[in-house]
Amino acid sequence: MRAGTREPGQRNRKTMAKEMLINVSEGEECRIAVLDSGRLEELYMERTSSTSHVGNIYKGRVTNVEAAIQAAFVDFGLGRNGFLHISDLMPSYFGGKGEDVQETVGRKLARRDRPPIQKCLRRGDEIVVQIIKEGIGTKGPTLSTYLSIPGRILVMMPGMGKLGVSRKIEDEEERRRLRQILDQLNPPKECGFIIRTAGVGKSKADIQRDLQYLTRLHQNIQKKIKTSQAPVELYTEGDLVTRTVRDVYTSEIERIVVDNASVAERVREFFKIAIVIYMAWFLSTRGNKIREFLHGFLPPVLVAGAAFGLIVFQPDFGTAVLICAVVFTMLFVAGVNLLHALPMASATIPFIIYMIVKVPYRLKRVTAFLRPWDDPEGAGYHIRQSIIAFGSGGPSGVGIGEGMHKGGFVPEHLTDFI
Incomplete structure (x- = not known):
């Protein structure tokens, strides 16, 4: 899902696993290739002008x-x-x-x-x-x-x-x-x-x-x-990207490389939904085995870890953390053994803190959230406006359509800003 190219010689072709390459020419064509050790294994193409409704x-x-x-x-x-x-x-x-x-x-x-x-x-x-x-x-x-x-x-x-x-x-x-x-x-x-x-x-x-x-x-x-x-x-059957990720992607594919930001976002959204569906299925079918480490706790943690690693290096740290939070919450509600979960959480939290401190813009976002008044017209603007919105509306709000902050004071409704 990462937009970008690999430098020559960065990886040995003999050690390369499978990867999926998604190339999108806006308004023209979408091409998806599956490579195995650098060799083309599968190729899918779809022209924008011939986008099919078959199957809808x-x-x-x-x-x-x-x-x-x-x-x-x-x-x-x-x-x-x-x-x-x-x-x-x-x-x-x-x-x-x-x-x-x-x-x-x-x-x-x-x-x-x-x-x-x-x-x-x-x-x-x-x-x-x-x-x-x-x-x-x-x-x-x-x-x-x-x-x-x-x-x-x-x-x-x-x-x-x-x-x-x-x-x-x-x-x-x-x-x-x-x-x-x-x-x-x-x-x-x-x-x-x-x-x-x-x-x-x-x-x-x-x-x-x-x-x-x-x-x-x-x-x-x-x-x-x-x-x-x-x-x-x-x-709707969806576009070529959604269909291919759904039907072709397996755990053998080590990474997905996309050269278009909006398409990469669609792939990430697909994985967010898929992992929740997987967790719901897994937890509902395990019963009392969910309290076992090998058959109950380990499989979903490995899946979440793979998704975390795939997404965090895009980089999309927020989505990666959200997936981990959802997985741990679902495990807790399902009754997982805390003796298994707490050590994992103890190891994950310091890693997340390290990833935040390591990258300046992530640290700035966190400090802006904790101290929005330090930069009220800059990094802390949206947080400050959100606090004002909550304060003026109270627990019950001011009524549907009556709020003032929808008029450009907070980010668009289509973002994940809370």
Whole structure:
């Protein structure tokens, strides 16, 4: 995630581990390379002009039903109506009899067994759709009601039945192992799942973590469907950077190098969310083992340490400290053994103090926080204005929209300033 270049000869190529390089040309193209010992292993490219909406999920409204071509046109909020053919309409939209039809992963209902689309949809009906193909010229994108939500290891298909393994995984023994793991995890019955090729060699814990992530994501989509008015976006696949970090990044990648500050910030934000999701999953599945050092305390500390080291040398000391604080707080609330936590905290706090004192601008920020009146119009300005805001508002505040300090006296709302 560091913007910059490495000096020639700084590291021996033979000792280099994997690294991810992200190059962004604003308004033109994004390129991501994965290197292994200095050699190109994977390359991903995406032009800004061709940024894809494929995979995005929307709650739309039917604008027209054309019986002649057995298709409907749907307004989903992007300006051009999408094209939905009867073959891409799930049985749940067929009416009463459709509720009894259960399709399985990879086997949709045949076209001849489907009712006419004019008996399924009417103008004004709300419908949940996913873009499966971009529009060409003046034609709108192709839509489907068969949703497919990818995780890192699994693909979730709401409304489908049964479980499957990607056909690209040819090893029969590995296919059986993965299928057995998925069966043991008892995934939601209302959704079908396919294990991607990225699942090869993954443990039960890895697959369970991805399953829980997709389940929570599906629950959030369902909440949006019930509370939002059409047309509205329910889920987006994200840009190339987010997709690649999600699907390609592993613990084998030693560092991420980015040449664009705003993109580096997006990657950091992704890791902040990811580590909280990991901690929530880990602590919720360990039970009483959380009080053990080897199986309860050590794994999350190692993960937090790796994230801390990756971010602190960007440098982004504030984010690194925030991650450590969140991890230790979650461990404490979960009931970790204090005999394990206190020695670690005792070692971490002096290191943080050293990192603050070592760099002048960090020390200046801390001293400004502790003594804002020493430089009231400079480093201490925002702290002083915050104290005034708290003092004038009191515990209950002055009311929504009534505060004066939003008028430029404190930093913008989009920062993490408190």
